[in-house]
Every structure is written in structure tokens, then in C-alpha cells.
Amino acid sequence: MTTNLAAQINGVLAALILLTAFGLLAQRRIYGMLHLFALQGLFLSVSTAIVGYTAGLHHLYVSAVLTLILKVFVLPYILYALVHKLHIRKEVEDLVNIPTTMLIGIALVIFSYHLTAPVRELSTLITKSTLAVALSTVMLGFLVMITRKKAVTQIIGFLALENGLFFAATSATYGMPLVVELGVALDILIAAFIFGLFFFQIRTTFDSLDLKEMEKLKEED
Amino acid sequence: MTTTLYSIIVEFVQIAVVLLAGPALAGWVRMLKCRMQGRTSAGVLQPYRDIMKLFVKDVVLAENASWIFRFTPYLVFGATVMAGAIIPVISTVLPSAPAADIIALVAIFAMARFFTALAGMDAGTAFGGMGSSREMTVATLAEPAMLMSVFTVSLVSGSTSLSQMAQVVTTNPLMLRPSLAFALLAFILIAVAETGRIPVDNPATHLELTMLHEAMTLEYSGRHLALIEWAKMIKLFLYAALGVALFFPWGIAGATPLWMLPAAVFYLAVKMAIVGAVIVLIETPLAKMRIFRVTEFLGMAFLFATIGMLSYFMLE
Numbered sequence: 001m002t003t004n005l006a007a008q009i010n011g012v013l014a015a016l017i018l019l020t021a022f023g024l025l026a027q028r029r030i031y032g033m034l035h036l037f038a039l040q041g042l043f044l045s046v047s048t049a050i051v052g053y054t055a056g057l058h059h060l061y062v063s064a065v066l067t068l069i070l071k072v073f074v075l076p077y078i079l080y081a082l083v084h085k086l087h088i089r090k091e092v093e094d095l096v097n098i099p100t101t102m103l104i105g106i107a108l109v110i111f112s113y114h115l116t117a118p119v120r121e122l123s124t125l126i127t128k129s130t131l132a133v134a135l136s137t138v139m140l141g142f143l144v145m146i147t148r149k150k151a152v153t154q155i156i157g158f159l160a161l162e163n164g165l166f167f168a169a170t171s172a173t174y175g176m177p178l179v180v181e182l183g184v185a186l187d188i189l190i191a192a193f194i195f196g197l198f199f200f201q202i203r204t205t206f207d208s209l210d211l212k213e214m215e216k217l218k219e220e221d
Numbered sequence: 222m223t224t225t226l227y228s229i230i231v232e233f234v235q236i237a238v239v240l241l242a243g244p245a246l247a248g249w250v251r252m253l254k255c256r257m258q259g260r261t262s263a264g265v266l267q268p269y270r271d272i273m274k275l276f277v278k279d280v281v282l283a284e285n286a287s288w289i290f291r292f293t294p295y296l297v298f299g300a301t302v303m304a305g306a307i308i309p310v311i312s313t314v315l316p317s318a319p320a321a322d323i324i325a326l327v328a329i330f331a332m333a334r335f336f337t338a339l340a341g342m343d344a345g346t347a348f349g350g351m352g353s354s355r356e357m358t359v360a361t362l363a364e365p366a367m368l369m370s371v372f373t374v375s376l377v378s379g380s381t382s383l384s385q386m387a388q389v390v391t392t393n394p395l396m397l398r399p400s401l402a403f404a405l406l407a408f409i410l411i412a413v414a415e416t417g418r419i420p421v422d423n424p425a426t427h428l429e430l431t432m433l434h435e436a437m438t439l440e441y442s443g444r445h446l447a448l449i450e451w452a453k454m455i456k457l458f459l460y461a462a463l464g465v466a467l468f469f470p471w472g473i474a475g476a477t478p479l480w481m482l483p484a485a486v487f488y489l490a491v492k493m494a495i496v497g498a499v500i501v502l503i504e505t506p507l508a509k510m511r512i513f514r515v516t517e518f519l520g521m522a523f524l525f526a527t528i529g530m531l532s533y534f535m536l537e
Contacts, residue, residue: 008397011536015399015528022524099520106527113535132535 006054007126013047014130017167018109021140024160025101025147030083033156034076041071044163048170051127059178060170066185067166075159078192082199083152086209093149093210101147108139119172127171134171137164151202151209155195162188224314231312231474231482238486239305239462243455244268246493250457253501268454275447283344283440293340294441294448300333301452301459310462311485312474313384322381323371326463327364330415333452334360341437352436355512359414359421359433362519367411369526373404374467376533383463387470399536403529405468410522412460414515417453419504421515424453431509461496462489 020040027033045067052060094101112135120128141161145154166184169176176184199209206213248265255262282291306317307326321329338357341349375381377398378389414421422433432439438449466473472488474481510518 005397011532012397012399012402014536015403015532018528018532019403022528026521026524098517102520102524106524106531109528109531113531129536133532 003054003126006050007129010047010050010127010130013043013050014133014167014171016043017047017137017163018133018140021137021160021164022102022105024144024156025105025140026098028098030088030152031080033153034079034083037079037156037160038072038076040160040163041067041075044167045072047130047167048175051170051174054126055174057174060175062178063166063170063175063181066181070185070189071159071163074189075192078196079152079156082196086152086199086203088150088152088209094147095149096147101143105140105143108143109136112136112139123172125171125174127174130171131168134164134168137161137167140164149210149212151195151199151211154211155192159188159192225316228314228316231314232306232316234482234486235311235315236302236306238311238489239302239455239458242489242493243451243458244272246458246461246497247454249494249497250500253498254505257501257505268450272447272451275442275450276444278443280443280445283346286344286440289336290340290343290440291445293336294445294452296336297333298448298452300329301455304329304459305455307383308459308463309384309387309466309470309473310459311482311489313387314474315384318382318384323375323383323386324368324381326383327367327371330456331360331364337437337449341440344440346440348432348436348439352432352434352439355433356437359515359519362516363411363414363522366407366519366523366526367415369523369530370404370407370411371467373400373526373529373533376530377401377537383466387466387473390467391470391473398533400529400533401468403525403532405464407522407524407526407529408464408467410518410525412464413503414519414522416457416460418457418500420507420510421518423509426509433512458493461493465489465492465496 017040020036020043023036024033024040027036045064048060048067049064052058052064096104109132113132116132116135119131123131138161141157141159141164144157144160148154148157162184166181175181202211202214203209206216245265245268248268251267252262252265303317304326306315307321307329309315309318334356338353341353341356343349372381374386374390377400378386380386380389413419417424417434422435423431424434426432427435427439434453438446441449469492472485472492474485
């Protein structure tokens with residue numbers, strides 16, 4: 001496999017990751033969001049493996065396998081089980097309507113492209129062009145968190161954001177050191193469990209997973 | 222001199238192909254669809270028989286219909302055939318190609334649609350007005366997405382001339398381009414909306430509340446209806462040919478050898494047969510969507526086209 005071809009395949013995968021990020025914004029059903037999140041993890045994992053292969057960095061294989069296990073199987077499964085247990089069947093409610101969210105998303109992508117332009121000039125790695133996509137994925141993850149009301153969908157947004165950060169690390173510097181990556185992976189896993197506990201707590205306190213209810217907690221002036 | 226003569230011959234052959242192949246593609250799609258749904262089909266030639274029958278029949282005109290109503294079928298048919306002369310269907314050597322690029326092509330289709338919408342309102346029936354309003358709603362959303370999608374291909378080939386675009390894609394070495402993949406996806410969604418196929422519109426229905434395109438042309442009869450139906454079939458064919466020319470132009474004849482022309486016609490037939498099969502595969506399991514979902518559907522097309530364009534800048 002030549003470097004050029006690898007860069008092209010990586011570009012296609014980056015585009016697919018961006019597409020799944022937009023998919024998360026547009027998706028109305030919670031199970032659909034989980035599937036898209038798993039798909040994003042899969043693309044991320046393959047992309048990491050390809051970068052590892054072309055750059056000859058073997059620790060990236062470990063990250064790729066870790067991503068595959070954690071983000072394609074374990075995390076979606078935990079969330080799936082949670083959603084099932086909490087009996088969330090309704091469509092996802094969002095604050096802003098979907099076409100508007102999409103337009104904001106497009107603006108964010110252009111913004112990220114503009115923001116990463118100087119880095120792209122300096123970098124010599126084959127993955128330099130995917131940095132803009134990585135930053136956009138982070139931004140779009142934020143957007144999912146901002147525009148959704150329910151806790152579970154916000155968590156999916158958060159995890160998508162983490163995917164973006166991971167992708168950014170791979171494309172900017174061929175990944176973080178293995179120790180850091182292991183730490184982050186463990187963090188995410190623990191976070192998912194704690195989120196699960198929180199969901200139950202929030203629901204028993206407020207009878208709903210709508211985070212708007214939390215505004216009641218503030219003191220009256 | 223010989224090249225000009227050659228290109229003029231090519232142009233005429235192409236127009237003949239476009240005129241004849243439009244109904245053939247429609248018939249092919251209908252036949253495959255019948256097979257898929259376990260019905261007996263009337264064969265590929267049925268659209269030709271329909272058109273011929275309509276040409277023989279008398280025209281019934283509404284009393285208060287103005288010249289626009291009578292003029293529109295000819296304009297729509299003429300505009301569609303003109304579009305057929307611009308798109309590199311069988312060859313990139315077309316005398317009319319330098320005169321009009323992809324933007325002009327979109328404008329030609331828009332002009333035909335504008336007059337159809339006027340004619341829909343002209344007869345003064347409620348359905349015509351409703352159809353016109355719906356068609357224009359779809360059009361306002363589809364056109365920007367369409368332009369975004371073809372501009373992505375223009376960016377890759379560095380030209381807005383269709384012949385140039387087809388040539389560049391065939392001659393350049395093969396590359397994985399995410400931008401083109403997204404542009405193709407967007408183009409398919411838009412083509413579905415523009416040619417009035419399921420999930421956006423159902424070409425077979427005359428049920429009042431679900432019609433989009435049919436509602437506008439409900440008042441037409443006789444040779445007027447024949448022209449409109451024929452133009453509609455050609456439009457489906459042209460969108461398929463445009464998609465093929467932009468994204469899979471291999472097999473379209475170039476400038477020199479004359480024997481490439483029959484080969485190009487053969488490749489075209491193969492490609493169109495595949496496109497027809499794909500249309501049937503998309504249409505059979507789907508139901509027509511609610512009209513208010515169409516905005517979202519086209520919004521998605523616009524998003525794909527934009528991602529395509531952005532990924533050209535970001536990733537290539």
C-alpha cells in the first residue's frame with residue numbers, strides 16, 4: 001500500500017466520520033444515534049489502524065483495537081442497556097429544528113477548517129488534512145450536547161466529542177502516548193458507568209431525564 | 222472541416238437517442254417494477270404506444286385557458302430536448318456544448334418548470350394551483366443543492382462545461398475522492414426529487430392529495446399531454462445521463478475515432494439498464510413520504526453536497 005493510497009483512504013474515512021457526526025445531529029431516534037455512534041467508532045478505529053500502518057507506529061494498533069472494543073461494542077452496549085432499562089422510547093427532542101442545526105453544523109465545519117489552516121501549513125504528516133475534520137467532529141459533538149434536551153443524547157454527544165479529540169490526536173501528531181490513551185479509554189469507560197448511575201438518580205429525583213428540570217435546583221432570589 | 226461535420230452528426234445522433242431512449246427507460250423501469258411486484262408488465266414498448274395514442278387524440282382545452290396553457294407543452298418539450306443536446310450523453314464532442322454549461326442547464330430545467338407551474342395555475346383549477354405551489358417548494362430547495370453538487374464536480378475538473386468535466390474525470394488517474402462520493406449521493410437524492418420519483422412523488426398516482434407533478438398537468442390532454450409525458454420521460458433519462466456523465470463518464474465517445482460512437486451507445490444502454498434497475502430497487506421497498514418531510518430530505522441533499530464541497534477543500 002503506497003502512502004498516497006493510504007492518505008486517500010484516510011481521507012475517505014475522515015469524510016465518513018464527518019458524515020456520522022452530522023448523522024448524530026440529524027437523527028431523531030435514540031437507537032439510531034447509538035448505531036451511528038458505533039459506526040463512527042468503527043471508522044475511527046480503521047483510520048487509526050491505517051495511520052499506524054503507514055507511519056510504522058505499532059502503538060497505534062493498540063489504540064485501534066482499544067477503540068474498536070470500547071467504542072464500537074462496549075459503550076454502545078452499555079448505553080443500549082441503559083436506554084432499554086430506562087424505557088426511553090420517545091423520539092429525541094431537540095431545542096433547535098434539524099435543518100437549522102445542520103446549517104449551524106456546516107458553519108462550524110467551515111470555522112474549523114479556517115482555524116486549522118495554519119497547522120496544516122506547518123505539518124508534514126500524511127494525516128495533516130484530516131485535522132480540520134477532527135476539529136469539526138469535536139464542534140459537532142458540542143452542538144449535539146447543546147441542542148439536545150435529554151441526558152442520554154447529551155452523553156452520546158459527549159462521546160462523539162471524545163471521538164473527535166482522539167481523531168485530532170491521531171491526525172495532528174500520530175496519536176498520544178500509549179499510557180495517555182489507555183488512561184483516556186479507562187476514563188471513558190468509568191464515565192459511562194457513572195453516567196448510567198446519574199441517569200437513574202436524575203430520573204428518581206425529577207421523574208424525567210430532561211435536564212431542564214435541573215434548573216429547579218437553584219435558589220430562589 | 223471533417224471534425225465539424227463529425228460533431229454535427231454526433232449531435233443529431235445524440236438527439237435521436239435522447240428522444241427514443243426516454244420512453245424506453247421509462248418502460249424498462251415500469252417493466253422491472255412489475256416483475257418485482259409480481260405483476261404482469263405491458264413490456265418496454267408501452268410508453269411509446271401511450272405517446273402515440275395521445276398524439277392521435279383530440280385536445281380538450283379549458284375555456285379560460287390562456288396562450289400560456291397552450292404554449293407550455295411545446296416549451297417544456299423544446300427545453301428538455303435542448304438539455305439533451307447539451308449533456309454529453311454519447312459523446313463529449315457536441316457543437317452546442319460550448320454554448321451552455323452546467324449552470325445554463327439548470328436554468329433550462331428551471332425555465333421548463335416555471336412554465337409548467339404557470340400552466341398549472343392557468344386553467345384555474347384548485348389542483349393545478351396546489352401542484353404548482355408544491356412543485357415550486359420542492360424546486361427552491363432542490364436547485365441550490367443541485368448546483369452545490371455539480372459545483373463539487375466542477376471543482377475537481379476545474380471547469381463548468383459538461384464535456385470538459387466528463388473528459389477530465391475519464392483522463393485523470395483513478396483516485397478515491399470522498400468529495401465526489403458525497404456529490405453523487407446528493408445528486409441521487411436531488412434527481413429523485415426533480416424527476417418526481419418515489420419517495421418524493423409517485424409518478425403513477427392521480428390521487429388528489431398526494432400529487433406533486435401530476436397535479437399541474439392534470440388539465441392537459443391529447444397532443445399536449447403526449448408532449449408533456451414524453452418530456453417527463455426524457456427528463457428522467459437526462460438526469461440519469463447527467464449523473465452518468467458526471468460520475469461514471471467512462472465509455473462516452475471522445476473526439477476522434479468514429480467507431481467509438483456505436484460503442485458509446487452500447488455502453489449507454491448498459492448503464493441506463495443498471496440505472497433503471499437501481500431506480501426500481503430504491504422505489505419498490507419505499508413509500509412516498511409526507512410532503513413536509515420533503516424539505517428535510519432535500520436539506521439532507523444540500524448537506525451531502527456541502528460536505529462534498531468542503532471535503533474537496535479539506536481532504537484533497
